[in-house]
Amino acid sequence: MAERFAYYGISSNLIIYLTGPLGQSTATAAANVNAWSGTAFLSPLVGAFIADSFWGQYRTIVIASLVYILGLGLLTLSAALRSSISSQLQIIFFFLSLYLVALAQGGHKPSVQAFGAYQFDEENERERKAKSSFFNWWNFFLSTSVLIGLLVLSYVQENLSWELGFGIPCIVMCFSLSIFLLGSMTYRFRINNDQRNPFVRIIRVFGEAAKNRNIFLDKVMIEPNNQKGSESKVCSINDIEDAKEIIRLVPILLTCLTYTVVYAQSTTLFTKQGATMDRYIFSSFQIPSAALQSFTPATLVIFIPIYDRVIVPIARAITRKPSGISMLQRVGSGLFLSVVSMVVAGFVERKRLEAAIENGLSASPNGTVPMSVFWLAPQFLILGVGDVLTLVGLQEFVYDQFPVDLKSMSFAVGLGLVGSGSFLSSFLISAIDKFTKGNGGESWFSDDLNKAHLDYFYWLLAGVSAFSFSAYVYFARSYTYSTRIAV
Numbered sequence: 001m002a003e004r005f006a007y008y009g010i011s012s013n014l015i016i017y018l019t020g021p022l023g024q025s026t027a028t029a030a031a032n033v034n035a036w037s038g039t040a041f042l043s044p045l046v047g048a049f050i051a052d053s054f055w056g057q058y059r060t061i062v063i064a065s066l067v068y069i070l071g072l073g074l075l076t077l078s079a080a081l082r083s084s085i086s087s088q089l090q091i092i093f094f095f096l097s098l099y100l101v102a103l104a105q106g107g108h109k110p111s112v113q114a115f116g117a118y119q120f121d122e123e124n125e126r127e128r129k130a131k132s133s134f135f136n137w138w139n140f141f142l143s144t145s146v147l148i149g150l151l152v153l154s155y156v157q158e159n160l161s162w163e164l165g166f167g168i169p170c171i172v173m174c175f176s177l178s179i180f181l182l183g184s185m186t187y188r189f190r191i192n193n194d195q196r197n198p199f200v201r202i203i204r205v206f207g208e209a210a211k212n213r214n215i216f217l218d219k220v221m222i223e224p225n226n227q228k229g230s231e232s233k234v235c236s237i238n239d240i241e242d243a244k245e246i247i248r249l250v251p252i253l254l255t256c257l258t259y260t261v262v263y264a265q266s267t268t269l270f271t272k273q274g275a276t277m278d279r280y281i282f283s284s285f286q287i288p289s290a291a292l293q294s295f296t297p298a299t300l301v302i303f304i305p306i307y308d309r310v311i312v313p314i315a316r317a318i319t320r321k322p323s324g325i326s327m328l329q330r331v332g333s334g335l336f337l338s339v340v341s342m343v344v345a346g347f348v349e350r351k352r353l354e355a356a357i358e359n360g361l362s363a364s365p366n367g368t369v370p371m372s373v374f375w376l377a378p379q380f381l382i383l384g385v386g387d388v389l390t391l392v393g394l395q396e397f398v399y400d401q402f403p404v405d406l407k408s409m410s411f412a413v414g415l416g417l418v419g420s421g422s423f424l425s426s427f428l429i430s431a432i433d434k435f436t437k438g439n440g441g442e443s444w445f446s447d448d449l450n451k452a453h454l455d456y457f458y459w460l461l462a463g464v465s466a467f468s469f470s471a472y473v474y475f476a477r478s479y480t481y482s483t484r485i486a487v
Helices: 002-011 014-019 026-042 044-055 057-080 087-117 125-159 162-182 198-211 217-221 237-255 257-267 269-275 289-319 327-358 373-401 404-436 454-477
Strands: 280-282 369-372
Touching (some): 014 026, 014 125, 057 087, 087 125, 125 162, 237 373, 257 327, 257 454, 269 289, 269 454, 289 373, 327 369, 327 373, 369 373, 404 454
16 A cells, blocks of 8 residues: 555656656656656566566565665655756656656565465465455555545645655655564465476477477477477476466457556546646635546545445356456456547547637636536546456456466566556657647647647547457457466
């Protein structure tokens, strides 16, 4: 919870800090946020490799937490020294600190979730059933911490000081590490009976398969020259089955990539939209634009208990399945909602542009459009329900289907998917920005959002998401679940 509180306490308002105190343009700031977010979500691939191959999950969590605290401390210092150093040096110092946090998340995020899931005994039927709810409630408490971080830290950053807004997460991370260490004697640790590096085993299977492209993957356990009397095993049957499990996941993961591009908009363009609208709740209280992102975790906090305690039992009674609906059905439902979210976002943005024109604000980049910021709530809420279904469902699905010795990597793959979506979003924004203003026209992402066309971009994403959803349904219908139990 503390790590998510810290991460979203920074990321939610990052685009405001970049376009404000650091003076970057909207397109540049959005690209920088997506690049950093992408790095933060891809770095777990490295962290999971280290955890599964060398350090183990427990040690990785401790080391990553210390690096996280260091990064947050330097980030606070960079904000405090903003008026004392040159702007160029400040930017370098700031981004070095920021990427140190991204590096720390690489070790912390996949390890702590895999370590938590391993506390359930796969051989115990009651605990195996409880593990399905673990993913729901894990994300419930994470969303609660994100919600608190968005509401509290965004207000502190915009109304008190950026130094305090960055410093509070540092203090919270110090406290959480202390609590984690206190429970060390009660944890269940996995003993790996196979001393071989799990990554080496899987890579060896793919390497042998590549050298023998004319035979099936199952045959890579036979010496490649196919000579009689030379049938010494290169890879075990378990190694080959592990490799096949990973291959089966690839089409599913690729068709979910567009969802993560949609997800990336909630922390960038949605926030910039809100900054141009009427954000007053009362005559004297204006909510920070970044606080709008609280709609998504608030939806998770509300919907996860409903899903786990109401929808799943009803679905279980109808389908006779322990999980109610299959993991792939759950993920697919969220993919469909991402299409709906982008369609709604496009229409809301069109209405916002019309309101700007009607009130003579098309040439006033700093003017406030007389339209309540709560018009953005539906797109946040729909995407929030989509997160419960797709992102949480994908975590459970990949963890369940991934090889036993690579459970940290299973979470890293899901995070890497989100990171890839952020990078892809950054690429799309940069490419479309360059293309649409290439002939002297107005960019879809103009610094003056009242002249921009975010509505076109949202509808483009809706079309791409619809295509990806169709492809997902095709691959999901033919997917065969792995039934191997961890021992």
